[in-house]
Amino acid sequence: MLQTLSSTTPPVIESGNQTKTRARVSRDDRNTAGHPFVDKPRMSCRDVNVYYGDKKAINSVSIDIAENEVLAMIGPSGCGKSTFLRCLNRMNDTIAICRVDGTIKLDDQDIYDKKIDVVPLRAQVGMVFQKPNPFPKSIYENVAYGPRIHGLADAKTELDAIVERSLIKAGLWDEVKDRLDQPGTGLSGGQQQRLCIARAIAVGPEVILMDEPCSALDPIATATIEELISELKLQYTIVIVTHNMQQAARVSQRTAYFHLGDLLEVGQTDKLFTRPSHQLTEDYITGRFG
Amino acid sequence: MIQKSVTIIAVAVALLAGSALGTSKAIARDYVSIVGSSTVYPFATTVAEQFGKSTKFRTPKVESTGSGGGLKLFCSGIGVSHPDISNASRRIKKSEYDTCQANGIEDIIEVKVGYDGIVLANSKKSITMKLARKDIFLALAKQVPDSKTGKLINNPYRTWKEVNPSLPDTRIEVLGPPPTSGTRDAFAELAMEGGAKTFADLTALRKARGDEVKILMDKLGIPENAYNEKGKTVFKLVAHSIREDGVYIEAGENDNLIVQKLEANPDALGIFGFSFLDQNEDKVQGSFIDGHLPTFEGISDGSYPVSRPLYFYVKKAHVSVIPGISGYLEEFTSDKAWGDEGYLADKGMIPMPDEERTKFSTDVKNLTPLVWQ
Amino acid sequence: MSTEKTMHIVQRGLGKRYRQEKIFKLMGLSAILFSLAFLVFLFSSIFLNGYKAFYQTAVSIDIFFDPAVLEVKDPASANYNGLIKESLRNAFPEVKKRKQKKNLYGLVSTSASFHLRDMVLADPGLVGQTKTIWLLADDDVDMLMKSYIDRDLPQADRRMNDLEISWVDKLIAEGRVTSRFNIGFFTNGDSREPESAGIMGAAMGSMYMLAITLALAFPIGIGAAIYLEEFAVKNRLTDIIEVNINNLAAVPSIVFGLLGLAVFLNFFELPRSAPLVGGLVLFLMTLPTIIITGRVALQSVPPSIREAALGIGASKMQAVFHHVLPLAMPGMLTGTIIGMARALGESAPLLMIGMVAFIVDIPTGITDPATALPVQIYLWADSPERAFVERTSAAIMVLLTFLILMNGTAVYLRSKFERRW
């Protein structure tokens, strides 16, 4: 019943009737349990290894990401969630000692192919970081920057419209519409994070990667962002890293559990949390881990 | 926008650098370029300024490079990038003259301009010292002949009284210029050598050659590795070595500084040029050397022993090319400049006797080149 | 119970901790006071030595613009000195002896005749008139007025004899001696006569040099810093380059002078003593400093800013130029200004390229012969004339003012543009 890592068989389609009791996978098994593959994936990763210098941070991970789903990635600190997420839009290229092998495809196109230009890739696969990092410029400039460098708007009115639309989508418009010319760094933490989301969606990405977007926020701001994610998934494919299991349960359809560089289990969120198949997954979600 | 300005700056820099490096050679020079001795510098600059301000020519540029440095630049070639005139506080050496010849500077006009005295001075608060050159040598040389054996020993003297019983019982402490300075060279040559020559063995060494040198060196206890076929070289080595045990204090090239230090320390003596004594008569006094005070008259007539002639050298080939050279020469050799009552005398230069002045001003007028005998 | 015990232990150590803190604070404070005292001493001694140089003694003399002297072919080369001598003889008819007359003429600066010449050339109508004119006094008179010459000393021990002093006293009694602001000090070039020496030539030389240094060092230094920090791959070669840049920053400045002599003067045959060459040498000298401070400024920009830009698809160049560089700019400017201030105070390398020179004419371009402010200070400090002592201090004050202004600009830029993230 296990999906072997090297499997080249067609992806298993997850269906409702596959929920019969499974044998618990032992702690020592480093293979991926559950259902990492989907039909018609938006992105598909096969045998991805990531090294920082000589140190291996991701060990042969294979997973698919489906269209318009929210995939949550959980796991203990240092297990490689951020590292893997950053592979998906090649942000790891900015780290000199970081090396990636394996294949990662976006719509059947290998994004690590030599011919691929990272600039349009990153416009297609946007990213929101753990710590809000608005540019020290005005709110308007923060959002308008992406469309401007990509030449998405020909006229000022068009740009204004993009800015407004993005801020509305990010749920920030009402709070900032009167002070668009004020510095983005002057906003509250939660507002800043929503500004960063607005900035990411202003360039019209298809996939949005979020690395613990709520880790610095209070429960109210967190709720706003979670609501936002639920709305965004109608249009976008979202991968979110989180330490908050309730959050993963609330916002995601599927959840992936990472452990020391291995992807141990992937499954429907409700099932993974209620009936995990890997022993370590269970340890982690029940808090017995460590 | 930033990128654009970066590009503009980059282009501007490239152009600037390119044009800067491209301008080589061709720039014609419309001012006289003078280099050389720092002793002659105050006088050359005064003449240059007078000349520049009273004529339509530009004021000559005067660099203070030291005599040796100046002649090196001077002899490096003909053309606008090389100086026209070099000042020197000593005569040009044969080797320098030969370099000049080798570099195509065949005709050099030698102009002696006057004299400079080197004084040993102390604060007015103390008594005037009455020194002989022998005393100076014994007080300052690194090695002196032992009063009994005659062999050279490390200088044992601590007070002037030990050097010469008629001198006061104060510690020897002399502030003077560092070895790089022309004043130090002249001092060593005129005062120290003069003192060393008062010892028979050293005088003999100076004249000796070959084996004689070896014998004398043995007699004086000079180590063999100092041997040179010419006794004069060994002699100079002895006479020019100034002690390094803290008695002689190198006070830097700045003579003003030495004057200030003398004021603060009445026991110390200082070595500097006559013009600084002239300007600071209220603070410091010159010492007698061999019975003569450093006075204007004494230096001029040669009775004061520690004085040296000052020169400058002119490239004949430049005179007709660089505007202003002949005017500058005329100004320098005019009576109102280098005469007995001239403004250079006011600046502390000791004028030459009339006959010498006439000789050199005729040389300048006729552009008579120097012929090495 | 255990908390009580803990509290007890904490309390016991508390006294010692506060004592240490107090001692440290005291040490810090005394270090500051110590250096402050030195600074105050330095500044006040320079000021006390030099402030009098900003005033200059002038004497007024009735000059008859004698047509017999002035109506010659070329009025520019007429004997203006003769006019002054004539007037002085008339003012002191009792002076008869040749030697005394010479001393009398010495009351007025030798530059006074040039002043008269300029007056006549500007207004030929003066010829034939008699005018009372303020002329610069000789530096000895100036020294007497500023009480640097002690009247109580025996005659032989001072630069002015009793007779000369009596002439000055007579002029004072007639109200013909005044002390006025020394404009010439700021507008003249160098001179061998202290009373007419000024710093304009040196200041212009410094300015031309710094302009060239800045024009080259800023763009090249910043460009190199950006390339090394943001674009260059980290390998052996870049390591070697980095080590060498750090070494270059520590190389004594005279070495750059030697380099300038070999490369710019001997190889490219650029003119000696020109601000162009000085600027190039100082450029080489400041470049490493600017690169190093530029890199530090770039490093201090948080990486999150770069990631933010890259994350929405900015190219590396866009991320650097749109976001990183503006944030690093204040730091880079500070580094540049400090480098420029160091270049302004540098004299050793200029020695090698012939800028330690006596130059009277104020330079009007980058290839004219010129000196620089620190060189002027060095040259004056080495001049025998007593009156140059106060001018040296005054020139130091001017240089310090420039340095303080530049460093002040650096502090201002820093506080103005420094952003908090």
Ligand SMILES: Nc1ncnc2c1ncn2[C@@H]1O[C@H](COP(=O)(O)OP(=O)(O)OP(=O)(O)O)[C@@H](O)[C@H]1O
């Ligand atoms: N830039 C880097 N250089 C070297 N090693 C790194 C770097 N970034 C991460 N690592 C290492 O890679 C491993 C995975 O790190 P990563 O940041 O992906 O963990 P994470 O799962 O995101 O943890 P957290 O939940 O704490 O954010 C860790 O062991 C970490 O030390």
Ligand SMILES: [Mg+2]
């Ligand atoms: Mg992480």
